[in-house]
Amino acid sequence: MRDFFISSLEKLITVLIVLMCIAVVVGGGGAMMSPEGGVLPAIGVLIFGGLYVVLMGGMMYLFLGIYDNTKRTAEATERMVQGSR
Secondary structure, three states: HHHHHHHHHHHHHHHHHHHHHHHHHHHHHHHHHHHOOOOOHHHHHHHHHHHHHHHHHHHHEEEHHHHHHHHHHHHHHHHHHHHHH
């Protein structure tokens, strides 16, 4: 059951990253089409939005990686203990 939730979380994170990328592109287009906007604000939205997506996505996948590494370390430790008996 735990594996179901972890794999579901990984899929949810992937969907969130894709939606965030779409939002950044739409926001950049909206900034360019705005009467007070232009090319420079649109480029700023794309650059800073892209950095935000990369940082947030990286942190979310990092947390999943930490969970996976902890799980593998615990399993390896259990195998070592059982092998020494």
